[in-house]
Amino acid sequence: MSIKINESPYEERVQQGIENDFMRLAVSSAQGRFRSRKRIQETELGNWEDWRQLGAEIRKHTVENLDYYLQQLSDQVSKRGGHVFFAATAEEANDYIQNVIRKKEAKKVVKTKSMVTEEIGLNRALESLGAEVVESDLGEWILQLDEDPPSHIVVPALHKNKEQIRETFAEKRGYTGSDIPEELADFARSQLREEFLTAEVGITGCNFAIAESGTITLVTNEGNAEMATTLPDTLITVMGMERIVPTWEEMEVLVSLLTRSAVGQKLTSYITSYTGARLDDEIDGPDDYHLVIVDNGRSKILGTEFQAALHCIRCAACINACPVYRHVGGHAYNSIYPGPIGAVLTPLLDGYENHKELPYASSLCGACTEACPVKIPLHEMLIRHRQIIVEKEKQAPMVEKMAMKGFAKWSSSPAVYKLSTKMARLALNPWTKDDIIGNGPGPLKDWTNSRNFPAPSKQSFRSWYKEREKSGEE
Amino acid sequence: MTIQNREAFLDGLAANLGRPRRTEGVKRPIWSVTPQLEVLKGQTQDELIEALEKQCQAIHTVFKRTDKAGLEQVLEDTIQAYKGQSIIAPNDQRNDVYGLTNLFKKLEQSTEIHIWDHTKEKENQVFAERADLGITFSDITLAESATVTLFHNKHHGRTISLLPKAYIAIIPKETIVPRMTQAAQQIHEAIVKGEDVASYISFISGPSNSADIEMNLIVGVHGPISATYIVVD
Numbered sequence: 001m002s003i004k005i006n007e008s009p010y011e012e013r014v015q016q017g018i019e020n021d022f023m024r025l026a027v028s029s030a031q032g033r034f035r036s037r038k039r040i041q042e043t044e045l046g047n048w049e050d051w052r053q054l055g056a057e058i059r060k061h062t063v064e065n066l067d068y069y070l071q072q073l074s075d076q077v078s079k080r081g082g083h084v085f086f087a088a089t090a091e092e093a094n095d096y097i098q099n100v101i102r103k104k105e106a107k108k109v110v111k112t113k114s115m116v117t118e119e120i121g122l123n124r125a126l127e128s129l130g131a132e133v134v135e136s137d138l139g140e141w142i143l144q145l146d147e148d149p150p151s152h153i154v155v156p157a158l159h160k161n162k163e164q165i166r167e168t169f170a171e172k173r174g175y176t177g178s179d180i181p182e183e184l185a186d187f188a189r190s191q192l193r194e195e196f197l198t199a200e201v202g203i204t205g206c207n208f209a210i211a212e213s214g215t216i217t218l219v220t221n222e223g224n225a226e227m228a229t230t231l232p233d234t235l236i237t238v239m240g241m242e243r244i245v246p247t248w249e250e251m252e253v254l255v256s257l258l259t260r261s262a263v264g265q266k267l268t269s270y271i272t273s274y275t276g277a278r279l280d281d282e283i284d285g286p287d288d289y290h291l292v293i294v295d296n297g298r299s300k301i302l303g304t305e306f307q308a309a310l311h312c313i314r315c316a317a318c319i320n321a322c323p324v325y326r327h328v329g330g331h332a333y334n335s336i337y338p339g340p341i342g343a344v345l346t347p348l349l350d351g352y353e354n355h356k357e358l359p360y361a362s363s364l365c366g367a368c369t370e371a372c373p374v375k376i377p378l379h380e381m382l383i384r385h386r387q388i389i390v391e392k393e394k395q396a397p398m399v400e401k402m403a404m405k406g407f408a409k410w411s412s413s414p415a416v417y418k419l420s421t422k423m424a425r426l427a428l429n430p431w432t433k434d435d436i437i438g439n440g441p442g443p444l445k446d447w448t449n450s451r452n453f454p455a456p457s458k459q460s461f462r463s464w465y466k467e468r469e470k471s472g473e474e
Numbered sequence: 475m476t477i478q479n480r481e482a483f484l485d486g487l488a489a490n491l492g493r494p495r496r497t498e499g500v501k502r503p504i505w506s507v508t509p510q511l512e513v514l515k516g517q518t519q520d521e522l523i524e525a526l527e528k529q530c531q532a533i534h535t536v537f538k539r540t541d542k543a544g545l546e547q548v549l550e551d552t553i554q555a556y557k558g559q560s561i562i563a564p565n566d567q568r569n570d571v572y573g574l575t576n577l578f579k580k581l582e583q584s585t586e587i588h589i590w591d592h593t594k595e596k597e598n599q600v601f602a603e604r605a606d607l608g609i610t611f612s613d614i615t616l617a618e619s620a621t622v623t624l625f626h627n628k629h630h631g632r633t634i635s636l637l638p639k640a641y642i643a644i645i646p647k648e649t650i651v652p653r654m655t656q657a658a659q660q661i662h663e664a665i666v667k668g669e670d671v672a673s674y675i676s677f678i679s680g681p682s683n684s685a686d687i688e689m690n691l692i693v694g695v696h697g698p699i700s701a702t703y704i705v706v707d
Contacts, residue, residue, distance in 0.1 A: 083477075096478075138686040165687060185694070226632065269679050269697070279627070
């Protein structure tokens with residue numbers, strides 16, 4: 001039970017990803033579409049950098065005052081008839097939720113897509129009680145029927161094609177129709193409608209909790225979150241402790257950033273904001289409401305140089321921009337949080353031990369940092385992870401450690417990096433032999449003392465990437 | 475209601491943040507930029523309606539515009555276009571003001587009409603589940619994203635706009651604002667004044683949809699399969 005998906009080694013997972021032609025095609029086409037849609041929205045606003053700045057300021061202030069806002073949130077939820085449970089660990093969260101399910105003698109639980117419940121392994125904990133857990137997001141439901149882990153935060157079943165989905169429906173649910181997506185979705189609608197109507201308990205994640213009123217906001221397109229928060233009599237929200245904003249005004253800004261960055265929509269079809277239990281004489285909604293606030297390793301990040309990783313709003317824009325993800329796919333990361341944010345967050349939450357390859361699953365091109373709507377310096381954090389791994393694991397000689405520090409400084413300023421990679425080929429000519437630098441100058445010196453450094457390519461990756469973006473290649 | 479494990483949890487966060495616990499006095503800073511206030515700034519109500527109409531195309535929603543006198547006819551036509559044999563609507567004061575009550579009386583012969591009645595408890599949901607059409611007013615309408623905002627209460631169940639096959643939103647012109655910013659401000663100001671926020675606020679932009687199968691857009695998943703907005707001058 002953890003963030004980790006399985007035990008297979010990193011090299012094997014990467015190889016599997018690279019050999020999976022359908023997945024690679026699906027991923028690169030999805031990345032292209034997501035990115036171009038996001039760009040259209042950015043251009044239309046015209047002042048995207050101001051939006052990013054505002055997003056970054058809101059996240060920074062909120063996380064710096066997390067104790068204050070969580071206190072306000074829990075007071076408000078309690079006032080509105082809800083129970084609040086603060087869970088330090090995954091086990092505590094699961095135990096509490098299991099207790100609720102036991103008391104209700106619930107046989108069926110319907111869930112909406114939630115990364116944190118994946119992270120704490122909630123489904124297995126509930127199934128161990130004999131309760132049936134139904135994922136209601138279409139992509140998640142497909143994966144659940146097939147017992148397959150998600151490979152993308154926003155489109156979890158991205159790695160599956162419609163024929164595979166048809167087979168899954170036929171095998172698991174007796175579906176006899178075609179592989180036309182509309183027909184598949186219509187079948188899922190009727191199957192899941194029945195589940196919504198018969199589930200005793202609904203469980204949702206949380207995009208943004210609003211401290212001032214104790215409100216939980218969910219962002220969806222399918223309407224499954226509205227179903228799960230409306231039909232069952234008991235409702236449980238599970239939230240990572242940092243997924244909070246001070247007021248409705250900040251929620252609004254972050255939702256605007258999230259929907260644009262995640263799927264290039266101005267807003268998704270449903271933004272659902274619910275507060276506590278249903279009021280007197282209301283028919284829809286839960287009469288018993290629980291909010292579970294989960295730490296599970298997050299608090300260790302507070303007060304460290306990685307604190308900004310907690311600013312993440314889970315939009316996956318960094319994933320959609322990442323050239324490494326494009327080639328290896330989500331499963332290679334072996335974490336429910338893939339891509340650049342996954343490579344930053346996973347070792348922080350689950351330790352370096354099992355995830356020390358992840359910070360290296362990056363070209364350090366900085367496309368993730370540029371894409372992030374709340375300006376998390378992702379590639380700089382990856383460099384810092386590498387430094388720590390090298391220092392801690394003592395896998396490289398001291399000289400390499402020194403070189404990495406120089407490299408970080410050199411590459412952390414985009415202007416310097418851009419200029420120097422362009423200049424580097426020319427400048428390094430005197431030290432280059434057969435495209436290999438054996439005895440480099442400046443920051444490269446310590447490195448090349450212990451190993452050779454490849455000469456910068458004629459076209460730098462960043463300029464290649466920029467041009468490809470311009471040409472609209474998908 | 476109960477709050478468990480809070481003090482140790484929050485004390486721990488404060489300790490990691492390297493400072494004493496903050497239990498009061500935290501103020502939101504003045505943000506250095508406010509781009510959200512620039513969107514559709516200074517536009518007239520008619521210009522906002524244009525923006526709304528344009529965005530309706532992007533969200534697969536039929537856009538209609540009429541005035542109070544014309545609403546009954548436009549609504550009847552829309553109901554017919556959806557072949558609506560069963561209709562559910564909230565018990566809203568505006569039903570009378572905008573002539574819906576009259577129209578429903580007229581349609582009663584051929585159509586099942588259910589007005590939300592909390593004394594009938596779950597019967598409301600059962601009707602909504604099999605209804606062809608849900609019809610509600612928009613409380614705040616966001617031009618930029620073509621979004622209707624619904625404040626649910628005991629007279630306006632959440633299932634009305636959710637379970638039926640199609641959804642019709644009636645949008646009084648004066649409910650239209652540039653974007654979600656203005657809706658959030660209204661809600662925030664009410665909270666500051668000490669008002670209780672509605673237990674459920676939905677921001678709905680067109681019919682439900684999904685791109686989970688090979689990234690193909692499928693319109694109509696769990697919620698309504700189609701939607702029409704009627705702006706009333």
